[in-house]
Amino acid sequence: MNQNDPEIVERLQSQFPDALQSVAAIDQPTLQVGLPDLLRVMTFLRDEQKYKMCLDVLVVDYLPTHPRFEVVYHLYEPWKHARIRIKTRVAINQSVPSVTPLWPGANWPEREAYDLFGIVFEGHPDLRRIYLPDDWDGHPLRKDYPMTGTRID
Amino acid sequence: MAADKLESTQTADPSQTMIINMGPQHPSTHGVLRVRLELDGERVVNAEPVIGYLHTGFEKTAENLTYQQCNTITDRLDYLAPMTNNLAYVLAVEKLLNLEVPKRAQYIRVLFAELTRVASHLVWLGTHVMDLGAMSLFFYTMREREVILDLIEDAAGVRMNPSYFRIGGIAYDLPEGFHEKVHAFVKDFPRWMKSYRHLFEGNPLINERLEGIATITQEQALGLSVTGPNLRATGLPLDLRKDEPYSSYDEFDFNVPVRSGADAYARFWVRVDEIYEAMKIIEQAIDKITPTGPYTSSNRKVSLPPREEIYGNMEALIHQFKLVTQGFVVPAGEVYQAVEGPRGEMGFYIVSDGGTKPYRWRARTPSFYNLQTMPLMCKGGLVADVITAIGSIDIMLGDVDK
Amino acid sequence: MGLNPAQKEAEKSLLLTTVEKMGRWAQKSSVWPATFGLACCAIEMMSVTNSRYDLARFGAEVFRASPRQADLMIVAGRVSQKMAPVLRTIWEQMPEPKWVISMGACASSGGVFDNYAIIQGVDHVVPVDIYVPGCPPNPEALMFGILKLQEQIMKGIPPKYQRLAMEAQTP
Numbered sequence: 084m085n086q087n088d089p090e091i092v093e094r095l096q097s098q099f100p101d102a103l104q105s106v107a108a109i110d111q112p113t114l115q116v117g118l119p120d121l122l123r124v125m126t127f128l129r130d131e132q133k134y135k136m137c138l139d140v141l142v143v144d145y146l147p148t149h150p151r152f153e154v155v156y157h158l159y160e161p162w163k164h165a166r167i168r169i170k171t172r173v174a175i176n177q178s179v180p181s182v183t184p185l186w187p188g189a190n191w192p193e194r195e196a197y198d199l200f201g202i203v204f205e206g207h208p209d210l211r212r213i214y215l216p217d218d219w220d221g222h223p224l225r226k227d228y229p230m231t232g233t234r235i236d
Numbered sequence: 237m238a239a240d241k242l243e244s245t246q247t248a249d250p251s252q253t254m255i256i257n258m259g260p261q262h263p264s265t266h267g268v269l270r271v272r273l274e275l276d277g278e279r280v281v282n283a284e285p286v287i288g289y290l291h292t293g294f295e296k297t298a299e300n301l302t303y304q305q306c307n308t309i310t311d312r313l314d315y316l317a318p319m320t321n322n323l324a325y326v327l328a329v330e331k332l333l334n335l336e337v338p339k340r341a342q343y344i345r346v347l348f349a350e351l352t353r354v355a356s357h358l359v360w361l362g363t364h365v366m367d368l369g370a371m372s373l374f375f376y377t378m379r380e381r382e383v384i385l386d387l388i389e390d391a392a393g394v395r396m397n398p399s400y401f402r403i404g405g406i407a408y409d410l411p412e413g414f415h416e417k418v419h420a421f422v423k424d425f426p427r428w429m430k431s432y433r434h435l436f437e438g439n440p441l442i443n444e445r446l447e448g449i450a451t452i453t454q455e456q457a458l459g460l461s462v463t464g465p466n467l468r469a470t471g472l473p474l475d476l477r478k479d480e481p482y483s484s485y486d487e488f489d490f491n492v493p494v495r496s497g498a499d500a501y502a503r504f505w506v507r508v509d510e511i512y513e514a515m516k517i518i519e520q521a522i523d524k525i526t527p528t529g530p531y532t533s534s535n536r537k538v539s540l541p542p543r544e545e546i547y548g549n550m551e552a553l554i555h556q557f558k559l560v561t562q563g564f565v566v567p568a569g570e571v572y573q574a575v576e577g578p579r580g581e582m583g584f585y586i587v588s589d590g591g592t593k594p595y596r597w598r599a600r601t602p603s604f605y606n607l608q609t610m611p612l613m614c615k616g617g618l619v620a621d622v623i624t625a626i627g628s629i630d631i632m633l634g635d636v637d638k
Numbered sequence: 639m640g641l642n643p644a645q646k647e648a649e650k651s652l653l654l655t656t657v658e659k660m661g662r663w664a665q666k667s668s669v670w671p672a673t674f675g676l677a678c679c680a681i682e683m684m685s686v687t688n689s690r691y692d693l694a695r696f697g698a699e700v701f702r703a704s705p706r707q708a709d710l711m712i713v714a715g716r717v718s719q720k721m722a723p724v725l726r727t728i729w730e731q732m733p734e735p736k737w738v739i740s741m742g743a744c745a746s747s748g749g750v751f752d753n754y755a756i757i758q759g760v761d762h763v764v765p766v767d768i769y770v771p772g773c774p775p776n777p778e779a780l781m782f783g784i785l786k787l788q789e790q791i792m793k794g795i796p797p798k799y800q801r802l803a804m805e806a807q808t809p
Contacts, residue, residue, distance in 0.1 A: 085480065110331060110571045135458045138605075143587055143596045155585070157572060157600070161458065161472060164479040168572070188461030188605055199295075214291040214637065215755075216720050223754050224296055232754025260721065261728055263673050263703040267680070268721060289721045290677060293755035309750060315678035359681070378688040396774050397678055634677055637718075 085111040088165030091132065098127055111166040121171050122180045125156070129185050134158040134167065137186035140193055142200045146226040150174035152202060156182065173202060181207040199224040253281050260289045264367050264623045267633030271610070271622065283614035283622055285607055290637035298597035302563030303329055303403060306597060310584075311397040313599055314635045317356040319348045319388075320577040321599075322401040327482055328573035328584040329403050332566050335538060338530040341405035342484040347418070347521040348388070348400060349483075349575070350514040355384045356578040357511050364504070364627035365436060368445050373435050380428055383421055390414060403564075404539035405532025410525070418522045425515060433508075446501040450613035450625035453498060460612075461605040464580025465510065466629060469503040471496035476576040483575075487524075490516050500628035507630070510578075538564050563592035572600075579603050579630055603635035658794070665709075666791040667697040669737070669784070672708030674728065676715025679742035679774045683714045686777035698784060705731040710787070711764070712780075716744035717757045729764045737797050739783055740766045743773045765798035 092112050095103055102120040106113040116124050128134040136159040143153045150172040158167050173179050181204035182189045193204045194213040201222035204210055212219065221228055259270040268289035274282040294313065298306045310325045311318035323345055330337060362377035385395040390411050392398035400407050436442050452462075454470040467474055475492040477485040493509035495502035532539040540559055541552040568590040574583030580602025587596035606629050613625040675683050686693045687701065702708040705728045717725055729738065740760045743749035746769045748758035760766060767790065770783035796804075 108571075109334075109569060110573065113570075136461050136463075138461055138463075138581065138583070139585070139598075139600045141585060141598045157583075157585070161474050166572075186461065187456075187459045188608060191604060191608055212288075214288040214720075216288075219719075223293065228296075228754075230296060230300060230753050234754065234758070260724055261674060261705075263701075268676055268724075289718060289724070290716065291718045291720065291755050292716055292751050293753040296755075297751060297753050312678060312750075315681060375688055378685065379690065382685070382688070382690050395776065396681060 085164075085166045087163050088112075088132075088160060088167075091165065091167060094132065095124070095127070099124055106170065108168065111168055113168040113170065116169055116171050118171055118173065118177070118179065121169075122182070122185075124169065125182050125185055128158060128167070128169075132160070133162065134160045134165075135186075136161055137182060137189050140182070140189050140196060142196045142202060142224075144200065144224065144226045150177070152200060154179055154196070154202065175201075178203040178205045180205050183207050198222070201225065252276060258622070264626070266363060266626065266631060269607075269626070269631070269633060269636070271626075273619065273622065275619065278618050280614045280617055280619060280622060283611055283625075285610050287607070287633075287636050290633045292634075292638065294599060294638050295597055298594055300593065302592050303566060303594065304559070304563055306594065307402065308399045310599070311399050312634060313601055313638065314356075314577060314579065314582065314603070314632045315397060316359055316632055317352040317578045318397050319345075319352040319400065320575060320582055322399060323349050323483065324573060324575040324577075324582045325584050326401045326403050327575065328571050328586050329566060331571045331573055332569055332586065332588055333403070333538060333564075335404060335533055335535060337405055337483075337533055339484065340526060340529040341531050341533075343521050343524045344406055344410065344531065345401060345483050346485060346488065347518060347525065348391070350517045350521065351384050351387060353514045353578045354511055354518070355381050357507050357514075358384075360507060360578075360627075360630050361432075361511075364630075365442065367623050367627045368442060370435065370442070373432060376428075376432055376435075380425065383424075387414075387417060387421065390417065402532060402539065404535065405530070409528075409531045415522060415525070415527065418518065422515060422519050422522070429511070443501065445620075445624060446504055446628070447497075447499060449500045449617065449621050450628055451499040452609050452612055456612060457498075457609070460608050462580070462609060464577070464602055464606070465503055465506045466580065466606055466609070468492065468494045469496075469506045470498040476574060476581060480574075482573070488517050488520050490514075500624050503628045503630075507578075565590065565592055566594075574600065577602060579632060579635065580606060599638060601635035601638060603629075603631040603633075604638070607631050607636055662792055662794060665735070666788040669698050669710045669788065669791075670708050671698055671701050671710045671712050672705045672728070672732065673701045673703055674711050674713050674725070676713070676717065676721070677744070679714035679745070682774040682777055683712060683741065683780065686780050691777040691781060693781060693784070696781070696784060696788070705729075706733060708732055709735065710737045710739065710784075712739045712741050713745045713760045713764075713766075714741040716742075716749060716751060717760055717763070718755050719757065722757050722763050725760070726763050735797050736799070737767045737787060737791075738764050739768045739770060739780075739787060741770045741772075741780055741783070742775060743771055746771060749773060765802050767798045 104115040106115055138157040138159050141155050152173045154171050156169045193207055196202050197210050198212040198214050254275045256273045260268040270286040272284045310321040313321045358377040358381045362374035366374040389395045392400035457467050457470050473492050473494045478492055490513045493506050495506050536555045541555055545552040546556050566588045568588050570587045572585045574581045583600035585598040586594050589595040614622045740746045745760045748756050768783045768787050770780055772779050
């Protein structure tokens with residue numbers, strides 16, 4: 084387990100009581116956040132705790148459960164080499180506040196999440212499809228999208 | 237010459253700018269990258285990369301393959317350094333399984349990871365300098381790469397996309413005579429590298445085309461999630477092999493080249509220095525690998541048994557059958573494991589639901605994030621410097637488009 | 639009677655053939671490929687032009703960047719949905735006669751990727767003359783494919799798009 088910043092969870096819990104839920108994980112501290120608190124937690128992590136790199140923004144589709152999507156953020160502190168994973172649950176027509184104003188590197192991963200899962204990020208400067216043609220129908224990485232898409236052969 | 241970014245004798249009035257499309261079929265974009273250039277004469281006002289022309293749907297495909305089968309598609313992500321992707325993936329699954337890999341297999345993995353790093357940097361060097369105008373270095377570096385591909389073919393059977401690593405160790409043991417071949421390679425390579433250095437070291441043409449071009453500050457690089465040599469060229473010594481060692485890298489003695497110029501020149505020399513450091517690791521690794529010994533984990537629920545055992549032992553046969561047809565079961569959970577690839581941090585995030593196929597398979601490919609720096613690097617420069625910028629970021633379209 | 643020595647000398651430097659054969663020989667010896675490297679197969683295509691598996695000795699000396707100056711398009715790599723119209727446009731820009739080699743498993747049939755994003759075979763988009771299997775094919779395999787194409791040209795077999803057009807015309 085990446086314990087290069089061992090008190091980060093305590094510091095976060097003391098700053099945001101009742102907003103975070105710790106999740107058991109084998110590789111790095113993982114916390115579940117509600118959608119309304121997401122931006123505040125992220126701003127605190129970036130500015131006060133120096134997690135200056137947002138390595139990845141990705142989505143997991145847990146179809147039968149509600150809310151369906153889980154947006155996962157992997158953050159990195161390059162001086163202590165500390166990692167942390169922040170997750171938040173989102174329902175199918177809900178929008179997520181974008182972290183692009185905080186980390187410009189989250190621009191393309193959020194566009195990819197929009198393209199492949201259909202999640203709308205509020206506050207994103209340029210939310211449009213990135214991998215698939217602009218007139219594509221549907222969001223392929225959802226669990227109810229067939230593997231071969233709408234292909235005939 | 238160093239692009240004069242502050243002053244421009246031409247106006248940047250929107251009605252005066254010209255939009256030109258570069259690619260996706262273009263000899264210098266290193267793949268199917270399309271760049272939408274907005275030009276004011278010869279100066280770039282905006283350079284926006286348009287990607288997606290190689291989108292392969294890896295993540296969706298992987299949800300249909302068993303964990304062992306997924307190993308074969310990881311090669312095709314960053315196809316110039318296939319063993320690195322393999323390594324990141326098998327380490328991630330081994331973490332979920334809590335599987336112990338024998339030391340000898342770990343050293344062999346380090347050896348091949350560094351061989352592919354050298355091969356990838358050689359291709360980068362050849363194509364980057366070819367873009368700047370010097371064609372002959374391309375043929376020389378590719379010739380050295382052929383020697384490395386011969387070594388990989390000896391061990392794995394295929395030149396490119398070998399999928400040599402398996403969950404638990406490696407696929408086949410090293411062949412006879414492999415140690416001698418690697419020793420010969422390590423002995424010959426510095427001599428060739430020295431003669432190639434004469435072509436670009438101190439060459440005023442290359443220096444003029446690289447110094448001061450495509451700069452990006454450390455602050456901007458951190459915000460844009462840049463990793464790898466691009467970040468080390470801004471002065472931050474971030475290298476996962478030293479900071480969070482995996483696969484016994486902490487037993488090897490090597491340096492991490494860092495420069496602070498933050499321009500194309502600094503990135504160029506960080507990568508050239510990395511070739512020498514990788515050769516050091518290869519030399520140490522081949523001495524640590526014993527000629528015979530275990531090359532895969534002894535946990536028969538995950539690794540295939542050796543062929544001799546299958547012919548005599550009933551249990552081994554059953555294990556072989558179940559592993560090949562059904563695959564092994566990975567306990568439920570999630571993991572993110574990253575390695576230091578030639579382009580940056582290559583990571584895999586795997587969510588398992590307790591079955592034989594991954595529930596969510598995500599590749600954190602470095603070039604996808606590194607390419608976001610292009611608009612910053614090209615703004616205000618000349619059109620020719622766009623080519624320099626693309627070469628110095630060292631993108632790989634398989635990584636970018638997944 | 640026979641030929642006198644002067645005539646024998648003159649015969650040694652004469653070549654009797656048809657204009658067609660000469661034309662085909664010239665065509666096959668200077669097939670210039672257009673760069674259409676997409677993915678991993680592109681790296682093996684680059685290797686085939688290098689000093690070990692030198693392709694230049696078979697006439698495919700220069701890889702032209704512009705399709706207007708090329709005869710052969712080697713589709714090396716997987717073709718995604720977004721790339722297919724570009725592929726067709728580049729093929730149409732090539733002047734006739736033109737040939738297409740589909741290099742690798744992904745270009746020939748979709749390869750390992752049977753999903754929403756990859757065209758299952760480049761022959762859905764352009765007519766293909768030679769299929770080279772492999773993932774990626776060894777540079778020697780690609781060279782064999784190009785040599786087979788040269789044999790086809792020498793025998794006078796028309797390129798695939800002409801054959802398809804002829805078939806479409808016959809009722």
